Amino acid sequence: MxxxxxxxxxVAITLLTLTPGLDTVLxxxxxxxxxxxxxxxxxxxxxxxxFAHASLSAIGISVILVQSAWxxxxxxxxxxxxxxxxxxxxxxSGWKAKGLVALNESVLQKQPLDIIRSxxxxxxxxxxxxxxxIFYLAFLPQFIDxxxxxxxxxxxxxxxxxxxxxxxxxxLSFMVEKAKQWLxxxxxxxxxxxxxxxxxxxxxxxxALSKS
Numbered sequence: 508m509x510x511x512x513x514x515x516x517x518v519a520i521t522l523l524t525l526t527p528g529l530d531t532v533l534x535x536x537x538x539x540x541x542x543x544x545x546x547x548x549x550x551x552x553x554x555x556x557x558f559a560h561a562s563l564s565a566i567g568i569s570v571i572l573v574q575s576a577w578x579x580x581x582x583x584x585x586x587x588x589x590x591x592x593x594x595x596x597x598x599x600s601g602w603k604a605k606g607l608v609a610l611n612e613s614v615l616q617k618q619p620l621d622i623i624r625s626x627x628x629x630x631x632x633x634x635x636x637x638x639x640x641i642f643y644l645a646f647l648p649q650f651i652d653x654x655x656x657x658x659x660x661x662x663x664x665x666x667x668x669x670x671x672x673x674x675x676x677x678x679l680s681f682m683v684e685k686a687k688q689w690l691x692x693x694x695x696x697x698x699x700x701x702x703x704x705x706x707x708x709x710x711x712x713x714x715a716l717s718k719s
Contacts, residue, residue: 512650513650516664516667517671524668524675530672533628534679534680535683537625538679538680542684543683546679546684548622548629549626550629550672550677550680551626551673552630552632553629553633554668556630556632556639557665560634560643561661561665562658563640564640564648566658585635588715593632593704595708598704598708647661
């Protein structure tokens, strides 16, 4: 890959990463739930999903998602249902938090951290999003040298995306953690859980109803 193509990829993938979306919402939501470790584990799951999409793009399975309407719809609906489930979970947490306004802040901080759960939520939210697969299918081939290994090059590009996304989302998680004194107030926590839950449900419904 020429240096100009590499720079173009870096600019495009950085702008994509910084654009607020489901990944941002999930990292913020889980950081407020369990601290920066929760948010970082979720980010790791999200970013590991990138390698799966890169692999699918390289071996052509993503093409099936484009050409097979029923398969695309099936994957899309699975992803939509998962997003809605995450959103409803956040809404329920928000409603519960509204009833805990009188509790001491230290009680809220005793919520157990489950790294496996955080990683799984991030990974599934990424891997079940067919639009990410479609993006990788359309985007990565522009930077692949047909004379070389498509799989190896796809993994390298995904690794660059992994690094940028982890840097951004990890920094975001750290900033949210620094603001925990405000975020852990019961009223603030309830508001954030409700907002993030509503956004996830909306994204899931939009994904389920979209025709592309």
